[in-house]
Amino acid sequence: MAARQKLIGALAFLALAVVAPFAPAWLVSLATIAFANGLVVLGLVILWRAGLVPFGQALFYATGAYTIALLGRYTGMRDVFVMVAAGAAAAGLVAFVTGFLLARYRDIFFAMLSLAMSMILYGVLVKTETLGSTDGFHVATGTFLGYAPQGTAHDLALYWLVLAVCALAALAVATYFDSVAGVLAAPVRDNEIRVEFLGISVNRLIHLKLVIAGLLAGVGGALAALVVEHVDPNMAYWTTSGGFVFVTILAGAGSVAAAFVGSLAFELARSIAVAVFPGEWQIALGTALLLTILFLPEGLGSLVTRLRRPRVLDKVASPKTAPEKPGAA
């Protein structure tokens, strides 16, 4: 079963890579940014499985982006592989350090503390003149192991790079989900004290999840910066984090694929909505989010899983306690 899913995933990525040269340029660049952001969403899916919603994932996103922007500005390093690795390392380091604190918190306090941390970075970036203040600055164009394409060829190369990174990340995260640490996410979400009683440190488990999610967000931010060729403090603002959470909820935490499909669908929907009704696109987004939460609490991905699994089994597999209703008495 798992092997079959991986095969389907690999074929999907291959198909996406093959069709790119024939697709319109705007669609390729949209897909590139969507998949780069999909990496961040993948990280959020890992945390969401354990019941954690960070409203400050933009901290790692912006760290990754600014790292490669600074590399391009102050060093001669132009190779995308080295730059993205550096962005990931920087974000991972920040996640590791902040993780000591963040891993102790749950629920709203986790969300708020991560929000505060990303706003600290935002405040620093806005006030630092050498980093371009609110305007941000330009990101140098990358080269691929000495290959330095221009124009359309560059966009395509970048698209393939993002796809390759996504495929690797998807595989790694799918493996992680099957590991003991990955499977423990649901018990942590349901009742973490019981997990503690099994002799497992929940804090360390969550710390690991934070670092993985931070790494992914760093890679996503680094790739996004390469695509947009510009960084600015808004990458660290809370609305950026909110956008990622939005896609996560919309896509659901059911599978790895949901993160990428959700991110692509979101970018497409947003571009279309902005083009069709520029003044009201946030109303459309808000309505979509609201309807998803109220009627599809497991996300759009659950539509697929529901088809595959008979409903009876579904209920046995995940017994739900009756939802409390305040004021019912």
Next chain:
Amino acid sequence: MLTAFAILTDGLVYAAYLFLVAVGLTLIFGVMKILNVTHGSFYAFGAYGAATAVGIYVERGLPDAAGFLFMILVAMAIGLVLGVILERGILRFAYGKDEVVIVLVTYAVFLMLEDVIALIWGRESHAAYPPMVAAGSIEIGDLVLSNYDIGLVAIAAVVAGLGYWALKYTRYGRLLTVVIFDRETAAAFGINVTVVYTVTFIIGAMLGALGGAVMAPKISVTLGIGVEVIVLAFAVVVTGGLGSIEGALIGSLIVGLCRAAAVHLVPQIELFVIYAVMALVLVFRPYGLFTQAQPRKI
């Protein structure tokens, strides 16, 4: 010495502003356990409503005091209507879900309301400064203080006092305290929790709109003011302890004074000092200054 005095006054004025936006947020959280992102929209609606009201009274040439009162009344009315629509129309369907999921529900509504504001008032910015100008200013030594700012501190003090009195000495306030303490027991004793929820949400919404209204003359009323204010209010409320009115008061004083000190002494750190204070408080008091630790449930 002058700097110290300036920090103190600026800090107090800023704290008053923070308290006015934070108190509604903390009230709603305390009673309903909803961290209400929509509070930013209440603030923005209040500010826009106030700008419109100021426009009307300047046009009619009404006396200043009446104009100020009119401005506040319009904002509170908007808060009332919005509160009813949101609580009865949307939020009550989300009750019983995870706290974090309800945050997302309010976030969705917040996104929608951002566009609704643009649809009603347009994308250009509005000015509402006449009350601020009419209030004039006084000089204390070398320091020039706007009377409007002093009024702001007074309004915040009145709201704090009224809130304290209402919670401690009125029938509704006592009922509210009971619901905050234990919702189910309260319901079992015959308190109509549904009504308490609705009323609380409306009061919170009106307080948010009031915050926007009194701030409108001091700022340029433009799109996105709700986005900024909501993170500020979060920081204050989390610093003080979610759901605690004293917490909101102390939190806004701490944050206000720290920011004023940063503005006068090291302007580079002005923006992030607020969040740094919040993070620092959370390191030592994980649930804020004024919240008691909850027992873990197995």
